[in-house]
Amino acid sequence: MIITKKREFKDLMENIKGYKSFFLIGCSECATLCGTGGEPELKSMKEVLEAEGKAVTGSFIAKTGCQVLGTKVELKPFKDAIDKAECIIVMSCGAGTQTAVELYEDKAVYPANDSLFLGNMTRLQFFDERCSLCGRCILDKTGGICPITACPKGILNGPCGGCKDGHCEISPDIKCAWVRIYERMKKLNKLQELCETTIEAKDWSAAQKPRTLIAREEKKK
Ligand code: SF4
Ligand code: SF4
Numbered sequence: 234m235i236i237t238k239k240r241e242f243k244d245l246m247e248n249i250k251g252y253k254s255f256f257l258i259g260c261s262e263c264a265t266l267c268g269t270g271g272e273p274e275l276k277s278m279k280e281v282l283e284a285e286g287k288a289v290t291g292s293f294i295a296k297t298g299c300q301v302l303g304t305k306v307e308l309k310p311f312k313d314a315i316d317k318a319e320c321i322i323v324m325s326c327g328a329g330t331q332t333a334v335e336l337y338e339d340k341a342v343y344p345a346n347d348s349l350f351l352g353n354m355t356r357l358q359f360f361d362e363r364c365s366l367c368g369r370c371i372l373d374k375t376g377g378i379c380p381i382t383a384c385p386k387g388i389l390n391g392p393c394g395g396c397k398d399g400h401c402e403i404s405p406d407i408k409c410a411w412v413r414i415y416e417r418m419k420k421l422n423k424l425q426e427l428c429e430t431t432i433e434a435k436d437w438s439a440a441q442k443p444r445t446l447i448a449r450e451e452k453k454k
Contacts, residue, residue, distance in 0.1 A: 234263040234353070235326040236360045237270070241307040242281065248391045254288040255309070256318035260325035262299035266354055269346045270294070271419055272326035278324065278345065286302055290317040298329030305336050315340075350402025374430050376417035381435075383410035389432040 249255070265271025272294065275372045279289045291314030308315065315321070319343050320341040323330040326348040333342045350362040365382045371389070372379060381387045385403040391411030395402030399412045418427040 234266060234351070235328070235347045236349045236352045236362070237264055237267045238349060239269050239274075240347050245322070245343065245345055246285065248321070249287075252287075252320040252341060253284060254290050254318045254320070256290050256315045256321050257292035258298065258308075258321060258323045258329070259292070259294040260326070260329050261294050261296050262298070264298070264329070264346065265294070267346075267360070270298075270329075276442060278322065287337055288443050290314040295325070295329065295332075297331055298323070298325040301335055303333050304332050308336065343433040354401060366437065366439070366440070368444070369436065370403075371432060371435075374432055375414045376421060376423070378410060378414050378417055380414065383413065383419075389435060 257278055259265070259270035259275045261271070264274075268274060271452045275292045275294065279292060282289055285391075291311055293311050295307055298304060307312060315337065318340070320343065320378075321333050321337060322345050323333050323344040326346065327344060328348075330342060330344040350360075351366060352360045352362045355361050360453055362382055364379055365387075369379055371381070380389060380391060384391060385401060385407070386393060388411065391414075392409050393402075393411075396409040396412060399409055401407040401409045415424075415427065418424050
């Protein structure tokens, strides 16, 4: 999931100071789980905007805010409320915000959240970064633990000399990614495989932005 956190309200207020009326869009997926774009957050945004003398013409929570066509269909019943608003505030990730930009080319659109990383919710409202979207996954070689993401240096054949008592020199709160990989491979009885594997210097061309994927073409291969 995409991990988001609320932007400073004063920064949003600075963005929208020239507008009086707003339509709010949240997202039922990641932003709801992050507590940045679900029902309670939209309700609270409406209240604080109204307290600032702004009008909220309506609000809506997209099923999946980054799904452009689906969101376009879902928003049809809100046409009048959106027409009445001078500006749209999107309470999802940056991709969801850009869905609104694409659907409403002539209307101002501002994000309420910062998009931080791709991660997992490991317990309630606690998120861990797990994947850096490198484009060529090496989890098959590392026991399913990503050193590009879990090691602050992204070391592909570790650990480095900074590993102390199994922890990372960057912070004692971080367990060394390569110690985790070693322990996992040991549990799987695959230490020999780990010892015999050298991960080659990464070809970052698959991470060149902006990236596009036509999944239906891939299916034909
Ligand atoms: S190797 Fe690349 S694709 Fe795989 S988890 Fe790590 S960053 Fe993500
Ligand atoms: S101690 Fe481990 S996690 Fe930290 S930088 Fe070195 S290899 Fe990476």
